[in-house]
Amino acid sequence: MANNTGKQQGRGCIVTPDMVYSEHEQWFKEYDDGLEALNHNEQLLQQRYEGRKMAYEPKDNTLNIFKNKFKNKENDPDFTGDALVGGKHWRALAWKNKDKNGNTYLGIKFKPPQESAQRFPTVSDVSKVEDDPF
Numbered sequence: 001m002a003n004n005t006g007k008q009q010g011r012g013c014i015v016t017p018d019m020v021y022s023e024h025e026q027w028f029k030e031y032d033d034g035l036e037a038l039n040h041n042e043q044l045l046q047q048r049y050e051g052r053k054m055a056y057e058p059k060d061n062t063l064n065i066f067k068n069k070f071k072n073k074e075n076d077p078d079f080t081g082d083a084l085v086g087g088k089h090w091r092a093l094a095w096k097n098k099d100k101n102g103n104t105y106l107g108i109k110f111k112p113p114q115e116s117a118q119r120f121p122t123v124s125d126v127s128k129v130e131d132d133p134f
Contacts, residue, residue, distance in 0.1 A: 058084040063108075065092055079106070082113070089113050 058064070065081030079094035090110040097107045 058082065058089075060084055060087060063092055065094055065108075077109075083110060085110075 061084070063081060063083040065079045068077050068080045070076075071078065077093035078096045079092075081092045081094070083090040083092050089112075091113045092108055092110055094106045094108045096104060098104055
């Protein structure tokens, strides 16, 4: 069998690059169209998500407070929220109280926002425990 540089031998038949391209051209086009459609759908979903999400920029010297939906105990705050005072963020806790004349007022306490990393003991805090139960 003579060696023809324009043809490739594979699995017992001789196939030219032109034959491979023409046979699979439709498949490649459908594959590319499918990928394009997926990317387009993802872009639409992202735009829809960003459209729903309202960018909230708190203004300086403001307090936003909401009813506490997670109040379990009597001494839990009735309202919670966030404040921005002098460019610093604060966590606000508020209780509904009555003064000696029977007038209702809100008692508000501010504290720095708690970072999620500070809620749990650090490795150095755990290593300070001297009582080894074992």
